[in-house]
Amino acid sequence: MFKTMRWVGLSVGLVVGVAGTGFALAQSKTPIKIGVIGPTKTLVGKQGVQGATLAAEMINKTGGVLGGRPVELIVYDTNFAPADGVAVVQRLLTQDNVKIVTGEVSSSVSLAVIPVVQAEDAIYIATVPKHPDVTNSGYDKVFRLNSTTAMDATAFNQFLTGNVKPQKVAVLAENSDFGRLTIDNLKQLFGPKLVFAETYGMQQNDFNSMVTNTRASGADLVCIAGSNMEQYGNILRALSDLNFAGRRCVMPGILNSEGIKIAGKSADGAVSADIYVPSLDGDMNRTFVQAFEAKYGNKPEKIELLGFESIWLAAKAMDMAGSATDVAKIAAAIRQGPWETPRGKLVFEANGQAKSGDLIRLEVRNGSMEPIRN
Known part of the structure; x- marks a missing residue:
């Protein structure tokens, strides 16, 4: 019923420093599965998957997590439909044995899948949804990267x-x-x-x-x-x-x-x-933009950033927690922060909402998004 796309031990070249021995070690150990959901048949859904894929590649190229385990993404299409979102999240948690689900664009889909995630005592990192209720469910293992x-x-x-x-x-x-x-x-x-x-x-x-x-x-x-x-x-x-x-x-x-x-x-x-433009200053943002351009041929924008951050954060939190399965420790690690990401240091409020920087006002000029200076 649902199309599955998998990336295991990705190996496309990136504009980052790579330790060959670490890469080989990461490919030889049991992968850590992270679920990614979203409307993957749409442009916005594809952009989120692109960012997530790049994060997995960069992590695997530098030796993986937890002593050399590679990150494997299991990606399902939600079709902008809450019922589809619930079905694929149930599949991720009960059949694919995923402990962390990331992604989604629609607030309606996110609100529908949170009870499923809670029932299985898993972690959900929402990327794009903006409705405030996404982080107001009371479940302490829900996080959101985008602004509301x-x-x-x-x-x-x-x-x-x-x-x-x-x-x-x-x-x-x-x-x-x-x-x-x-x-x-x-x-x-x-x-x-x-x-x-x-x-x-x-x-x-x-x-x-x-x-x-x-x-x-x-x-x-x-x-x-x-x-x-x-x-x-x-x-x-x-x-x-x-x-x-x-x-x-x-x-x-x-x-x-x-x-x-x-x-x-x-x-x-x-x-x-x-909340993001690719021209932001900072070493990690420059590395992210260069790597994204090298892989996809264009600069990343906010959707690609959020897809990247979701996998980067999940993997680094597992490393900090020392476990890929203890969701309480992983959630506690996420809350501990701060986390270095391409947009700067990321910290989370008590309800799991990421604190974003100043909103950048934009205007379209000659087909390009340009900051409004006044």
């Missing part, structure tokens, strides 16, 4: 009200926990200025009617909240085709170069914000 909608709002709402200053606002959001929460947040922010709000299905591909109604609403700002870049790219294109004259906002943490490519020139002028 509430964290983003602290900085981005001020930008929208103080810099963009719209008179009428429309919001187009995916029909998910994240999308519905975004609508509620913007209602609180803009009050009666929010003149139009509509959701779209996660598998929807025709947006003409929704965009026509948006244009008719008289909004001078439309905000898009959707994790699937194929969808928001086509929404931006549809807005341009129907001559929408207002400004466009892609909610924080979503804008991606692949979505910009789909939108084409229609993306120019769109504003957003995020």
